[in-house]
Amino acid sequence: MTTETAPRSGEPRPAPKGTHRSTDDPNVLLQDDYDFYEPIPPYTPRTEREAEFYTLGDGEMFLNMGPQHPSTHGVLRVVLKLDGERVVDIDPVLGYLHRGVEKLVENADYHQTISQVDPLEYISSLFCEWAPVTAYERLLDVEVPRRAEYIRVLSGELNRIASHALFLGWFALDLGGLTPILWSFIERDEIVEMLAALTGQRMLFNYFRIGGVNGDLNHEFMSRLGDWMSRAVGQIEAGMGLLNENEIFVRRAAGLGVIDTEMALRYCMTGPNLRATGVPFDLRRTHPYSIYPELEFDIPTRTEGDCLARYLLRMEEIKQSIRIIDQCLDKMPDGPIMAKLPRLIRPRPGRAWSGVEGPRGVYGAYAISDGTDQPFRLKIHDPSFIHLQAVGALLPGCLLADCMAVMASLDPIMGGVDK
Amino acid sequence: MTVVARTWDRLTLPGKALFILIPLLGVLTLGLVITIALFGQQILDILIFNLPIVRFVFSVTILMLIFVPMAFVIIYMEMKIIALMNLRIGPDRVGPWGTLLSTVHGLKVLMKEDFTPGKADAVVFTWAPVVVFSTAVLSALVLPFAPGLYGQDMNIGLLYFFAVGGMTVVGLLMGGWSSFNKYSLIGGLRSAAQIVSYEIPLTLSVVGLVILAGTMSLNEIVIQQSRTGWFTDWFMFRQPLGFLIFAIAATAEANRTPFDLTEADSEIVAGFATEYSGMRFGFFFFAEYINVFIISAITVVLFMGGWNAPFPSPHISWIVDPGSLGLWLVILIAIVPVVGTLALAAPFYLFRSKTRWWVALILGFVLFNVIAGGIFSLWAYINFDWVAGLFWFVGKAFALVFLFVWMRGTLPRVRIDQLMGFAWKWLLPAALLNLFVTAAAVLVIDAMKAAPK
Known part of the structure; x- marks a missing residue:
């Protein structure tokens, strides 16, 4: 379809050969032999797997879900091969949100990289900053002041609650519940306003710095936090009581998208998705970093490994996060919030890996320094990408209605998947 | 340009609309009257004969x-x-x-x-x-x-x-x-x-x-x-x-x-x-x-x-025959709305100094209509089954x-x-x-x- 400028007066010119003018808009030329039944994919299959997938069996059809489907989380496109309502096979198509962050980072100096990795998992930006910042600190061998570490843990746990609250609402929305998402957005909004008072941003905080954090706790943050803490647990439990005691919700989520321990380990899953299968693996306890060894909290696990377990586990984690915030506020020491570092940093050549336990699993950053002021390479290990691989095993056999719910229960963020 | 065209150009849009509508309505009314006068009985017969369809x-x-x-x-x-x-x-x-x-x-x-x-x-x-x-x-x-x-x-x-x-x-x-x-x-x-x-x-x-x-x-x-x-x-x-x-x-x-x-x-x-x-x-x-x-x-x-x-519901019958009211009917129709509106407008005007007189009148009018509508609905509810x-x-x-x-x-x-x-x-x-x-x-x-x- 091409557009051309119509002549100012008189009849439009006759259409070129092989085309005709649209009846809606004579300026639009349409090709005569345009075939609406365009094959998917529009090219000949390139691999055996593609050839197998794009051959339809008896009574099967393709359904393009995404990238503009109302409930794909971000811009994931999944080509479903359906037999009636049942999914036979899927072909996920990624890359609609690819920005080349890892390459951009190589051309930015160490401080600038923080704002580059920020929008990767835009729901929980603080963890995207935390992993590279810690990796750089290991390269530089610098010690972070204790107050800065406490502030990091405090704001990180707040961000974890915001992320989980959003997940709970989304998951309900994918199962057809209208209200929970708006109720959980109230929760998230309070936290986001709080973090905005602390960091100056509502979404992409850009708050952690190499050797500390950007700003100290201020009055507005503390007053908002105190206000929220007094009713947080009750508010979340009241909101989610709408779902947890709902027969329809429980019947749909239970036994759906079951991941067993062996499969979860084989897929390298981490975070709540792994803990829902019964493995108490949490980086905050297994490879302690920051001040987590000083804090008291439990690692909730469940053994079912289905969507309901993943959902309930995140609710438990919210409660544990509130416990951690309580202790942080209780033990918050005085002191500086930044280590003394030069403005332009040049770490000695070497490599460092650092991982933090984010709301979705282990965020890892592997930094290689060549002695200049820019990282030679920064590899981001993103849990969303790892978890999204499981849909290939989980979706076939599901009903169409459950596709989105299974996908949502893994909680992938496409910004992190496509990088 | 003829006189007619010039006059037409001078008319405003509502004027043009009325200029077309009034003759049209006149013709239609005349046509209806003539039709009824000529074929009224036949039309009525057809309608009555086909009452289920009409209904x-x-x-x-x-x-x-x-x-x-x-x-x-x-x-x-x-x-x-x-x-x-x-x-x-x-x-x-x-x-x-x-x-x-x-x-x-x-x-x-x-x-x-x-x-x-x-x-x-x-x-x-x-x-x-x-x-x-x-x-x-x-x-x-x-x-x-x-x-x-x-x-x-x-x-x-x-x-x-x-x-x-x-x-x-x-x-x-x-x-x-x-x-x-x-x-x-x-x-x-x-x-x-x-x-x-x-x-x-x-x-x-x-x-x-x-x-x-x-x-x-x-x-x-x-x-x-x-x-x-x-x-x-x-x-x-x-x-x-x-x-x-x-x-x-x-x-x-x-x-x-x-x-x-x-x-x-x-x-x-x-x-x-x-x-x-x-x-x-x-x-x-x-x-x-x-x-x-x-x-x-x-x-x-x-x-x-x-x-x-x-x-x-208790059997209350409160049918008022308008003829039996006599002079009160005149009072009811002519005086009660005016007095009611003024009486309801007065408090707004008197007790809120910022309220302009015409705002108070509008408020009084609306209030009166609400009250009168309420009374009328109650009367209708009591008197009519439907x-x-x-x-x-x-x-x-x-x-x-x-x-x-x-x-x-x-x-x-x-x-x-x-x-x-x-x-x-x-x-x-x-x-x-x-x-x-x-x-x-x-x-x-x-x-x-x-x-x-």
Whole structure:
């Protein structure tokens, strides 16, 4: 379809050969032999797997879900091969949100990289900053002041609650519940306003710095936090009581998208998705970093490994996060919030890996320094990408209605998947 | 340029309109008068001879005129109530408390481009919303709104209602099939499967009621629920299981949450309506909300006493003969509105110094109208059966509409296999059980009555 400028007066010119003018808009030329039944994919299959997938069996059809489907989380496109309502096979198509962050980072100096990795998992930006910042600190061998570490843990746990609250609402929305998402957005909004008072941003905080954090706790943050803490647990439990005691919700989520321990380990899953299968693996306890060894909290696990377990586990984690915030506020020491570092940093050549336990699993950053002021390479290990691989095993056999719910229960963020 | 053309150019737009309209109206009136004078008797004869058809056309027209504003009201209700349940504010921009928003939506869909996808079956695509909308309106033809206020009183009213109401699925299938979109196709097929499955328990659940009532005329059924005048007469209490099955199946019939699989936006975008836009989408949209009202209304008619008040009303008769009032009639008509308006305006003007006199007058006028309207409504309620009946009928129906909206705000959606399993494994056996128990009880009671003492 091409557009051309119509002549100012008189009849439009006759259409070129092989085309005709649209009846809606004579300026639009349409090709005569345009075939609406365009094959998917529009090219000949390139691999055996593609050839197998794009051959339809008896009574099967393709359904393009995404990238503009109302409930794909971000811009994931999944080509479903359906037999009636049942999914036979899927072909996920990624890359609609690819920005080349890892390459951009190589051309930015160490401080600038923080704002580059920020929008990767835009729901929980603080963890995207935390992993590279810690990796750089290991390269530089610098010690972070204790107050800065406490502030990091405090704001990180707040961000974890915001992320989980959003997940709970989304998951309900994918199962057809209208209200929970708006109720959980109230929760998230309070936290986001709080973090905005602390960091100056509502979404992409850009708050952690190499050797500390950007700003100290201020009055507005503390007053908002105190206000929220007094009713947080009750508010979340009241909101989610709408779902947890709902027969329809429980019947749909239970036994759906079951991941067993062996499969979860084989897929390298981490975070709540792994803990829902019964493995108490949490980086905050297994490879302690920051001040987590000083804090008291439990690692909730469940053994079912289905969507309901993943959902309930995140609710438990919210409660544990509130416990951690309580202790942080209780033990918050005085002191500086930044280590003394030069403005332009040049770490000695070497490599460092650092991982933090984010709301979705282990965020890892592997930094290689060549002695200049820019990282030679920064590899981001993103849990969303790892978890999204499981849909290939989980979706076939599901009903169409459950596709989105299974996908949502893994909680992938496409910004992190496509990088 | 002639004088006529110059004069025409000088006229303003309203002037031009009046210039055309007044002669046109004159000609039309003259034509009507002449026609009546010449063929009046014959026309009257034809109308009287074809009275059922005239009644049908008239009542369908009235229903169509009533149902579009009613859909507006229900859409506004849903937007506002769900907003309040979601702890949002909801519509509050257009009109007082946003009440005109759904009207504006209606105007918007009228003005939008009416798009047909390429390769769509244009004829079927166009007729699908018409089928859905007209079946919704036609099925309301037998609803008794109040004593004497109904489209048709058929002796097979209930059968007619289910038959015409079931036609909706044809429209949805047409829309889903002709859209040239797989989401639409899945939506249409889902609706076919769902509505056909739920039609069976829906119909079976009222057979017990029909046995008890002994008739299928909806008017008769309503009258049978007013023996003592108390709400205990309602079939809801004599057929509790039937009522429960009917309520669940009716929710599925109206495609409402938790059974709104046909337009599940998180699964199949908008189901059969995915490719629709403009007024064709508007017809689907209105039909959906009209269906909500009709399903509520039929539930009220069958199980909740129809137009009957839940308690016997005291027999007050307060008919005033205007002729007997004499001079008071003049005072009532000429003086009371003026004095009332002034009296109600005075406090605004006197006690709030910022209020201008004309604002106070407007406020007083509005207040007076509200009070006078209230008194008039009370008078009408006491004196006219149909006003009282309409009040209770619409009140009960809207209470059920509120229930539907409440469910939409609260419940998630069921899965298609759960939906089907529920219909065939639970609702159908329960409906059959209800039917057998009712039939057996009626037989036993009749036998006991007939037995010689």
